[in-house]
Amino acid sequence: MSRLIWILHPVFDADFDFARTLNRGTPSMAAVTKAKRDASKSVGTRLRELRQIYAFTQRELARRSGVTNGTISMIEQDAISPSVASLKKILDAFGLSLGEFFSDNWQPDAGVFFRAKDLKELADGESLSLRQVGPSTGNRKMQVLHERYAPGGDTGEAMLSHAGEEAGVVIRGTVEIAVGNTRDVLGPGDAYYFDSRLPHRFRNVGDDDCEIVSACTPPTF
Amino acid sequence: MSRLIWILHPVFDADFDFARTLNRGTPSMAAVTKAKRDASKSVGTRLRELRQIYAFTQRELARRSGVTNGTISMIEQDAISPSVASLKKILDAFGLSLGEFFSDNWQPDAGVFFRAKDLKELADGESLSLRQVGPSTGNRKMQVLHERYAPGGDTGEAMLSHAGEEAGVVIRGTVEIAVGNTRDVLGPGDAYYFDSRLPHRFRNVGDDDCEIVSACTPPTF
DNA sequence: TTATTTTGTTTAATATATCAAACAACGAGT
DNA sequence: ACTCGTTGTTTGATATATTAAACAAAATAA
Incomplete structure (x- = not known):
């Protein structure tokens, strides 16, 4: 029996790191972390991973967000660059803000005293x-x-x-x-x-x- | 049989609420956070304030970002909702990421000098x-x-x-x-x-x- | 197998964003 | 009064995003 543990982690600035507070790494959690941490990922990739984490189909996400499934498809393929208005509507379906969607991530040593x-x-x-x-x-x-x-x-x-x-x-x-x-x-x-x-x-x-x-x-x- | 466990940590920066879409039916917290988010400044207002902090004219920002001054003008008036591609080009001129731009907790100049x-x-x-x-x-x-x-x-x-x-x-x-x-x-x-x-x-x-x-x-x- | 549903993709029409250029308002000089 | 340069705004043309609907592939069921 597998058990998923979801954690809503405090975001410091643009910081987001699920993995640190996870006591048990599950594939889906890793996917969440990955989708949100990697700043180099395109908007399309992020959206697709995010949607798949929620196990939403493009059509269901379309229904929830009020944006067409075809649009979502093309966004995920990076065929188009959505307007922030459309992207916001889509993210609202996840309860995710634009800031969170775009957020990036965020040791004892030798010398202590310096003359x-x-x-x-x-x-x-x-x-x-x-x-x-x-x-x-x-x-x-x-x-x-x-x-x-x-x-x-x-x-x-x-x-x-x-x-x-x-x-x-x-x-x-x-x-x-x-x-x-x-x-x-x-x-x-x-x-x-x-x-x-x-x-x-x-x-x-x-x-x-x-x-x-x-x-x-x-x-x- | 698998089971979902949700642990909600306080969110430091912006509101983050996975639970809204996964619980599918408890709009209490989500409504509050959404209202708070919607009450925040529009994209246009943010961009205008940001530009004025840097003392850039619309045309200079246009030159630096590769976006037309007219477009910047309309964005600042919230007459149009820019594509994330365009917005990113504009923010690049400030060295500001999308995540930082959309994060609710940066305020223009909260205070620089302290007696x-x-x-x-x-x-x-x-x-x-x-x-x-x-x-x-x-x-x-x-x-x-x-x-x-x-x-x-x-x-x-x-x-x-x-x-x-x-x-x-x-x-x-x-x-x-x-x-x-x-x-x-x-x-x-x-x-x-x-x-x-x-x-x-x-x-x-x-x-x-x-x-x-x-x-x-x-x-x- | 065949039919049916569901998924993601694509197409053509429409809506919107973006561009290039013109416009109006404001100041700084002569 | 001017011109001249600069700023923000707006306009018409073009590029792009978005839609509604059709399409193709894969899973499901009979």
């Missing part, structure tokens, strides 16, 4: 100093920097960088930070937190050195 | 001060703290060590940090990076205040 002089310098060190906490190797989930900007020091415009988040605290001096369409001048104790996909720029607008400790995730080095 | 006095205090503030950068709400991927330890200030042994990583830079004073079976005394400019599953403890062993900026992931608050 100030040993921090790896990532910038030129003159007008701009970015000293990295921790090694560049390994499977790390964030990057912490000890930054120093000389007067006039400027990162320049960082256009369309990678996905992630960035935050920090100003220790000393003043810095002008531009993020997206907002900007502000921060002093000692002030802080920031933003999505690093937004174009951002740091510039020392004061007369003294500016010092910042920052963190960003994921590490991009 | 020193506005940082949320997580500790008592006397012998130990932990001031958090950024809001406690939302779906964040890391936590950045501005920490201050009075002489003798001590975090005590961390009892519940969650999975994640932790790193920081000592700004001022000296602190003794114990991680696993190692320990060291760090001064200004020194730093640390460790797996937060290891038991860890911070203690100010100097005569002056000690100041640290730290980051950990994932946030546990």
